Amino acid sequence: MTVVYSAPVPAQTCAPETAERRDVLKQRGQHEVFCGLTSIMWLHRKMQDAFFLIVGSRTCAHLMQSAAGVMIFAEPRFATAIIDERDLAGMADMNEELDKVVERLLTRRPDIKLLVLVGSCPSEVIKLDLPRAANRLNGAHSPACRVMAYSGSGIETTFTQGEDNFLAALVADMPAEAADAAASLVVVGALGDVVEDQMMRVFTGLGIGPVRFLPSRSSTTLPPVGPNTRFILAQPWVGACAQALERRGAQRISAPFPLGEEGSTAWYRAIAGSFGVAEARFDAITAPGRDRARRAVERYRPVLEGKSVFLFPDSQLEPSLARFLSRELATSIVEIGTPYLNREVVGAELAMLPESVRVSEGQDVDKQIDRVESDNPDLIICGMGLGNPFEAQGRSTKWSIEFVFTPIQGYEQAGDLAELIARPLMRRSLLKVGA
Amino acid sequence: MELTVWTYEGPPHVGAIRIANSMRDVHFVLHAPQGDTYADLLFTMIERNRKRPPVTYTTFQARDLSGDTAEIFKIAAREAVERFKPQALLVGASCTAELIQDDPGGLAKALGLSVPVVALELPSYQKKENWGAAETFYRLVRAFAGGAGKPDVAPERASCNILGPSSLGFRNRDDIIEITRIVEALGIRINTVAPLGASPADLARIPQAHFNIVLYPEIADNAARWLKRQFGQEMVAIAPIGVGATQDFIAAVAGVAGVEVPASLTADGAERLSWYSRSIDSNYLTGKRVFIFGDATHAVAAARIASEELGFKVCGLGTYSREFARDVREAAAKYGVEPLISDNHLDVEDAIIAAQPELVLGTQMERHAAKRLRIPCAVISSPVHVQDFPARYSPQMGFEGANVIFDSWVHPLMMGLEEHLLQMFRGDFEFHDDAGSSHLGHGHGGAADT
Numbered sequence: 001m002t003v004v005y006s007a008p009v010p011a012q013t014c015a016p017e018t019a020e021r022r023d024v025l026k027q028r029g030q031h032e033v034f035c036g037l038t039s040i041m042w043l044h045r046k047m048q049d050a051f052f053l054i055v056g057s058r059t060c061a062h063l064m065q066s067a068a069g070v071m072i073f074a075e076p077r078f079a080t081a082i083i084d085e086r087d088l089a090g091m092a093d094m095n096e097e098l099d100k101v102v103e104r105l106l107t108r109r110p111d112i113k114l115l116v117l118v119g120s121c122p123s124e125v126i127k128l129d130l131p132r133a134a135n136r137l138n139g140a141h142s143p144a145c146r147v148m149a150y151s152g153s154g155i156e157t158t159f160t161q162g163e164d165n166f167l168a169a170l171v172a173d174m175p176a177e178a179a180d181a182a183a184s185l186v187v188v189g190a191l192g193d194v195v196e197d198q199m200m201r202v203f204t205g206l207g208i209g210p211v212r213f214l215p216s217r218s219s220t221t222l223p224p225v226g227p228n229t230r231f232i233l234a235q236p237w238v239g240a241c242a243q244a245l246e247r248r249g250a251q252r253i254s255a256p257f258p259l260g261e262e263g264s265t266a267w268y269r270a271i272a273g274s275f276g277v278a279e280a281r282f283d284a285i286t287a288p289g290r291d292r293a294r295r296a297v298e299r300y301r302p303v304l305e306g307k308s309v310f311l312f313p314d315s316q317l318e319p320s321l322a323r324f325l326s327r328e329l330a331t332s333i334v335e336i337g338t339p340y341l342n343r344e345v346v347g348a349e350l351a352m353l354p355e356s357v358r359v360s361e362g363q364d365v366d367k368q369i370d371r372v373e374s375d376n377p378d379l380i381i382c383g384m385g386l387g388n389p390f391e392a393q394g395r396s397t398k399w400s401i402e403f404v405f406t407p408i409q410g411y412e413q414a415g416d417l418a419e420l421i422a423r424p425l426m427r428r429s430l431l432k433v434g435a
Numbered sequence: 436m437e438l439t440v441w442t443y444e445g446p447p448h449v450g451a452i453r454i455a456n457s458m459r460d461v462h463f464v465l466h467a468p469q470g471d472t473y474a475d476l477l478f479t480m481i482e483r484n485r486k487r488p489p490v491t492y493t494t495f496q497a498r499d500l501s502g503d504t505a506e507i508f509k510i511a512a513r514e515a516v517e518r519f520k521p522q523a524l525l526v527g528a529s530c531t532a533e534l535i536q537d538d539p540g541g542l543a544k545a546l547g548l549s550v551p552v553v554a555l556e557l558p559s560y561q562k563k564e565n566w567g568a569a570e571t572f573y574r575l576v577r578a579f580a581g582g583a584g585k586p587d588v589a590p591e592r593a594s595c596n597i598l599g600p601s602s603l604g605f606r607n608r609d610d611i612i613e614i615t616r617i618v619e620a621l622g623i624r625i626n627t628v629a630p631l632g633a634s635p636a637d638l639a640r641i642p643q644a645h646f647n648i649v650l651y652p653e654i655a656d657n658a659a660r661w662l663k664r665q666f667g668q669e670m671v672a673i674a675p676i677g678v679g680a681t682q683d684f685i686a687a688v689a690g691v692a693g694v695e696v697p698a699s700l701t702a703d704g705a706e707r708l709s710w711y712s713r714s715i716d717s718n719y720l721t722g723k724r725v726f727i728f729g730d731a732t733h734a735v736a737a738a739r740i741a742s743e744e745l746g747f748k749v750c751g752l753g754t755y756s757r758e759f760a761r762d763v764r765e766a767a768a769k770y771g772v773e774p775l776i777s778d779n780h781l782d783v784e785d786a787i788i789a790a791q792p793e794l795v796l797g798t799q800m801e802r803h804a805a806k807r808l809r810i811p812c813a814v815i816s817s818p819v820h821v822q823d824f825p826a827r828y829s830p831q832m833g834f835e836g837a838n839v840i841f842d843s844w845v846h847p848l849m850m851g852l853e854e855h856l857l858q859m860f861r862g863d864f865e866f867h868d869d870a871g872s873s874h875l876g877h878g879h880g881g882a883a884d885t
Contacts, residue, residue, distance in 0.1 A: 029511075029514075030472070030491060030492050030493070030494050030511070031469045031472070031492075031494040031496075032472045032475070033469060033470065033472065034470055034473060035468070035469060035470025035471075035473075036470075037470070038470075038473075055436075057446065057530040057531070057559060057560070058442055058444075058445065058446045058530065058559065058563065059445070059446045059448075059449075059471060059529060059530050059531075059559070061439050061440075061441075061442045062442055062445040062446060062449065063470070063471075063473045065440075065441055065442065066445075066473060066474075066476065066477060066481075067473060067476075069820065076440065078440075079438055079439060079440045080438075080439050080440070081436045081437070081438055081439075082436065082437045082438075082439055083436060083560065084436065084437060084560050084561075085558075085560040085561050087436055087560075088534075088560055092436070094436065097436035098436060100436070101436050101437075101438045104438060105438060121468040121470070121530075121531035122530055122531050122534060124497070125500070125531055125534045125535060126534060153468070153470075153497075154468040154469040154470025154471065154494075154496075154531075155468045155469060155495065155496050155497040155499075155500065155531070156496070156497045158469065158470075366491075366514075366518060383476075384475075384476040384479060384480050385472060385473075385475030385476045385479050385487065386475075386479070386487065387479065388479045388480070388483065388484065388485060389479060389484075389485060389486050389487045392485035392486070
């Protein structure tokens with residue numbers, strides 16, 4: 001379904017974007033976002049035999065422990081090799097130092113099958129060549145442990161883009177699929193295990209297979225890829241990985257993202273269409289899930305219907321969330337902020353939204369807060385640095401990071417997703433203390 | 436290069452942000468890459484602040500590196516002054532910005548801003564959070580108190596400044612209330628509390644007091660020493676944590692101020708720790724082996740309380756504050772243990788295992804090491820997480836602080852009767868060694884609720 005809207009009145013600093021016929025507000029100022037390193041927080045749980053070694057500064061280590069909160073104590077499968085002044089002054093050879101750190105780490109954790117060197121702002125600025133270091137270390141430690149590298153630095157990546165870089169780097173390691181293999185499907189983007197399992201049940205019902213997930217739960221079971229591979233994005237932030245898969249001959253299936261009943265159905269339908277599943281079978285398999293999802297979401301409609309929502313940039317999930325909120329919960333979207341707008345990936349989402357919706361890419365957080373003041377939205381979806389300050393002003397907020405850490409995709413989670421968003425408003429009406 | 440999972444302190448610019456966030460009418464422009472704004476949530480989430488920290492980050496990206504990052508800094512500084520209208524502007528660089536060497540201080544001076552600019556040098560690859568906080572506070576005090584010569588201080592009434600309490604400091608919010616009460620009971624006027632709650636104008640008034648009380652040397656020692664050299668202000672740097680330390684503190688403050696100590700401050704019942712600790716139910720606390728780790732101030736204070744006021748046996752003592760290692764070494768010698776000066780949490784964990792304590796008094800990290808080792812634990816020092824910014828009044832200092840300490844250090848230990856019964860009857864299907872203390876809830880591990 002494609003709807004073409006006429007261009008809205010341009011905001012002050014708009015540059016016309018003819019491709020979408022929708023103006024996008026672009027401002028350069030303070031970005032109140034996480035860097036890509038934070039994606040390690042869920043990646044190390046998803047791929048259980050991998051260890052993520054950040055090569056960076058004390059700030060990187062401090063970020064990880066502040067953001068990871070309590071989780072850090074369960075002997076996490078990530079750490080930081082902190083660059084110190086001896087490294088910078090050239091008193092110590094940084095590559096030799098890194099080799100020593102890796103040696104010590106692998107002695108301590110012999111169960112690691114994949115060691116991932118993660119680049120940071122300091123390592124990128126001093127141009128420490130981590131891919132080369134990974135190659136060198138691979139020579140020393142394979143086959144017991146494979147070593148690879150990607151960048152999660154803040155200068156190059158915002159929050160979930162860290163996962164994109166990791167997955168794009170993994171693509172090179174995916175085995176080649178046999179030339180005569182039957183059509184297979186790869187679902188791209190880390191999902192909760194429960195979501196993967198539910199999706200597998202739908203695919204089995206539709207008769208689609210083999211289906212594999214990237215990232216896989218183990219580094220040794222990466223899906224094969226080749227010209228007979230079709231892939232679909234389950235998360236909007238994996239654009240670079242999509243390009244890497246295309247370079248290996250895989251074909252992309254385009255769809256909105258599986259949030260809410262409508263998004264999930266469109267997502268499954270695109271896959272079913274690609275694999276030639278009959279409409280009757282598609283309806284028979286998806287009807288119960290669609291019905292459950294609609295009923296579950298309906299419960300929260302009274303809370304959210306007619307409410308205005310303002311989304312700050314965070315994960316790139318914002319256009320999909322806004323589409324779900326607008327179409328299934330009847331909210332009015334004031335602004336969709338996104339750290340990065342990949343039109344190819346989220347164009348379908350934006351096309352389903354009314355033209356009155358303001359889209360902003362990048363951020364000048366002070367000016368964005370000014371817009372909140374003048375728009376006076378009923379609900380703000382924003383990061384943890386802004387949530388409490390807004391609440392203290394009497395505004396309602398939903399902290400956005402939770403959408404990345406919670407299973408929200410597919411039919412069974414549609415109600416949970418609605419509840420996540422409705423909860424702050426429900427809570428506000430419950431509390432009889434304070435402002 | 437050093438392998439680390441957990442760090443006791445953040446980078447020095449986090450210390451600088453703590454000072455900026457402690458004060459009023461100060462704004463900090465930090466040259467830093469995108470992502471370093473994570474520091475905001477230390478304040479909005481852990482400390483549960485109602486306002487954003489007064490920091491503008493330049494959040495430059497890779498594409499800016501080929502352009503003019505200095506220009507980005509200048510725009511950010513100019514706009515921050517226009518928007519927030521502070522009395523003073525701090526400028527500095529985070530670790531990545533330090534590498535690209537844009538010189539925020541020089542750039543800010545060249546802008547000809549309408550407010551005083553205090554430039555910070557924060558060597559991120561050598562120094563850490565507390566050093567950054569102390570340096571920032573010192574620079575601010577110098578900038579605003581340093582202008583005039585020695586002021587005429589009215590001799591008739593003793594007055595003091597309380598220096599050191601800061602944002603994200605362990606229980607600083609309530610310590611000030613407790614100490615203010617004591618100082619005022621001595622008839623001493625409090626001229627300024629800084630940095631917490633102070634403005635640059637307040638810093639300018641610091642020389643007008645007779646003397647300085649340094650509550651947290653990690654933050655205010657540098658500044659107080661400078662004030663002593665510059666204005667001859669005496670400093671009292673006894674951290675009043677524990678009954679004995681509080682009494683010493685009162686005596687020292689009264690001595691410097693030349694006032695009598697009123698009976699209300701020495702009367703039996705000023706605090707409850709002394710009686711609680713003497714009461715027969717505390718008998719079984721005698722000789723409990725305790726391992727202590729934290730910043731130097733809290734670790735040294737804890738060792739004295741443990742040894743002299745609760746009758747524990749100090750079996751390990753250490754700090755991550757290298758700047759104050761000497762104090763900890765002296766204390767360790769007094770209690771006959773080897774001092775542990777380290778910022779490596781794995782070393783600390785090894786030392787805990789070797790010391791075989793029955794109670795660990797440490798930071799957030801020791802809480803979790805102790806949980807893994809199934810040893811009871813209480814938190815006595817930063818770094819701490821959100822649980823240690825409680826809603827209730829919970830100072831560590833002064834008389835009420837001693838009460839809080841008695842409750843929170845004894846609570847994780849197994850209650851007396853249960854401990855006796857466990858040694859008598861070992862085969863109980865519910866109450867056994869592995870089940871942990873039943874007063875902490877069933878099937879609970881050894882550590883206090885985490």
